Amino acid sequence: MKLVTAIIKPFRLDDVRNALSEVGVSGMTVTEVKGFGRQRGHTELYRGAEYVVDFLPKSKIEIAVSDDMVEQAVEAITNAARTGKVGDGKIFVTPVEQVLRIRTGEAGDNAL
Amino acid sequence: MGINRLLPAAALAGLLLPVIAGADDLNSGDTAWMLTATALVLFMTLPGLALFYAGLVRAKNVLSVLMQCFSIAAAGSLLWVIVGYSLALTPGATGWFGGFDQVMLKSLTIDSVSGTMPETVFVMFQMTFAIITPALIIGGFAERMRFSAMMIFSMAWLLLVYAPVCYWVWGGGWLAEMGFRDFAGGAVVHINAGVAAIVAAMVLGNRRGFPTTPMPPHNLPMTVTGAGMLWVGWFGFNAGSALAADGAAGMAMLVTHLGAAGGCLAWMAMEWIRFGKPSVLGIVTGMVAGLGTITPASGFVGPAGAIVIGLTAGVVCFWATMFIKRKLEIDDSLDVMPVHGVGGILGLIMLAFLSDSLGGLGLDEGVTASQQLMVQLCGIGATILWCGAITFVLLKVIDLIVGLRVNEEQETEGLDIVMHEERGYNL
Numbered sequence A: 001m002k003l004v005t006a007i008i009k010p011f012r013l014d015d016v017r018n019a020l021s022e023v024g025v026s027g028m029t030v031t032e033v034k035g036f037g038r039q040r041g042h043t044e045l046y047r048g049a050e051y052v053v054d055f056l057p058k059s060k061i062e063i064a065v066s067d068d069m070v071e072q073a074v075e076a077i078t079n080a081a082r083t084g085k086v087g088d089g090k091i092f093v094t095p096v097e098q099v100l101r102i103r104t105g106e107a108g109d110n111a112l
Numbered sequence B: 001m002g003i004n005r006l007l008p009a010a011a012l013a014g015l016l017l018p019v020i021a022g023a024d025d026l027n028s029g030d031t032a033w034m035l036t037a038t039a040l041v042l043f044m045t046l047p048g049l050a051l052f053y054a055g056l057v058r059a060k061n062v063l064s065v066l067m068q069c070f071s072i073a074a075a076g077s078l079l080w081v082i083v084g085y086s087l088a089l090t091p092g093a094t095g096w097f098g099g100f101d102q103v104m105l106k107s108l109t110i111d112s113v114s115g116t117m118p119e120t121v122f123v124m125f126q127m128t129f130a131i132i133t134p135a136l137i138i139g140g141f142a143e144r145m146r147f148s149a150m151m152i153f154s155m156a157w158l159l160l161v162y163a164p165v166c167y168w169v170w171g172g173g174w175l176a177e178m179g180f181r182d183f184a185g186g187a188v189v190h191i192n193a194g195v196a197a198i199v200a201a202m203v204l205g206n207r208r209g210f211p212t213t214p215m216p217p218h219n220l221p222m223t224v225t226g227a228g229m230l231w232v233g234w235f236g237f238n239a240g241s242a243l244a245a246d247g248a249a250g251m252a253m254l255v256t257h258l259g260a261a262g263g264c265l266a267w268m269a270m271e272w273i274r275f276g277k278p279s280v281l282g283i284v285t286g287m288v289a290g291l292g293t294i295t296p297a298s299g300f301v302g303p304a305g306a307i308v309i310g311l312t313a314g315v316v317c318f319w320a321t322m323f324i325k326r327k328l329e330i331d332d333s334l335d336v337m338p339v340h341g342v343g344g345i346l347g348l349i350m351l352a353f354l355s356d357s358l359g360g361l362g363l364d365e366g367v368t369a370s371q372q373l374m375v376q377l378c379g380i381g382a383t384i385l386w387c388g389a390i391t392f393v394l395l396k397v398i399d400l401i402v403g404l405r406v407n408e409e410q411e412t413e414g415l416d417i418v419m420h421e422e423r424g425y426n427l
Helices: A010-022 A069-081 B029-054 B060-089 B121-138 B147-171 B173-178 B186-202 B219-244 B247-275 B280-297 B303-327 B338-356 B369-401 B408-413 B417-421
Strands: A002-008 A027-033 A042-046 A049-053 A056-065 A089-095
Touching: A002 A010, A002 A069, A002 B369, A010 A056, A010 A069, A042 B186, A042 B417, A056 A069, A056 A089, A069 A089, A069 B186, A069 B219, A069 B247, B029 B060, B029 B219, B029 B280, B060 B147, B060 B417, B121 B147, B121 B338, B147 B173, B147 B186, B147 B369, B173 B369, B186 B247, B186 B280, B186 B338, B219 B247, B247 B303, B280 B338, B280 B408, B303 B338, B338 B369
Parallel strands: none
Antiparallel strands: A002 A056, A002 A089, A027 A056, A042 A049
């Protein structure tokens, strides 16, 4: 099992959600986050007082998938989130030791 | 007209004081307008200026600004009745200070008349000016002054700075005698507020982190709401200063409106050229600059002159703001000096030239524009010196007695919690 964490542009979130549903991902966690990478922040000006805003708003999606689903899920996210411009985001794939469904106590792939 | 507020347009020169007269002198039209204008000017402070300023500070200080406006309005009203009105607008022994005849308004009755309105209305109308002027100053020391120090300062300032300058200009004092022209408060309100604000900013020192730490306005829609109220309320301020419902009031309203519009567009254009984008904060700041600048001139210039004043105000006040903030790095936090102070000075100077050109209503007989300019410069200089010196001493004394500024930890925490045990937003 793998945990796929994707940081994407907020306006691509609906497309990414739909693309993941289409490949059979049945649940996700979304968080509004701020950060920066290669995309620079922007400057705000208030009556001549200039402030550089480093942290840009992004959406973080977390999904846990079985090993054979990882490639499809990553591809779905990549296709749906890509605009071709700096700041499209990143995807991290990390191993997951165990997954438990709280209601039933099911474990492993059955809990996904 | 407007040179002395106790003199309605039609009154004879030399009759400088409110007189107890028969009910025949009352004009119900004038009275009705002045009642309305008074309400409009109070509306400028509550909630206009309060919201305008509250939106400009950080979320942790929003209540402190609202509280300061309300408390100044309440305390200033009582002080005005106790002794302020008497000192500012009744005859004194010299041209420098008013007298004590109206302490506690002891000579005021329901039949007292000032010009063509009941003196009660005149007292109230002038009271709203005495409220908004110290309320404007809080922009200079916003986000860092202790509440108790702010209260002591604002009330002492009202008596020691506002009342005398008001007397000089509108109460028949020495500037009025000289022929100084300040229709609705370029010196009395705007230079006074601007100079006091920048002196306070320097005595208290910059906010922690200024100018490197971002301190963006926390709620610009709130600021824009307040700005709209200021624009409308300003009709009472300037057209009310005609002290009558007549042609002078109508012209004052028209030129006030044009000044605001010109200020908006000029500031917007400056930002667009200088920074690439026109901003909402920019257009409302330009509006205030235009209104502050047309204020002293609003009884003297014509529509074309008003447009020139508004446009000039937007450009000059824009550069003044850049200069004070970026070059001098003085944390006049809500830009009171560059917008109000510089605007007031500019308007007082420009009216010398625009009173008898571009449709202006004319200078006094035998007075040339350059002679008027000298008188204007004298009034400007006197106001700056008096206000600057008294404000400085007052702040130093209050600092010794109660302390002016919160400590660093409290400043970081925010005045809402530290001074008032409240939070503006519990989201």
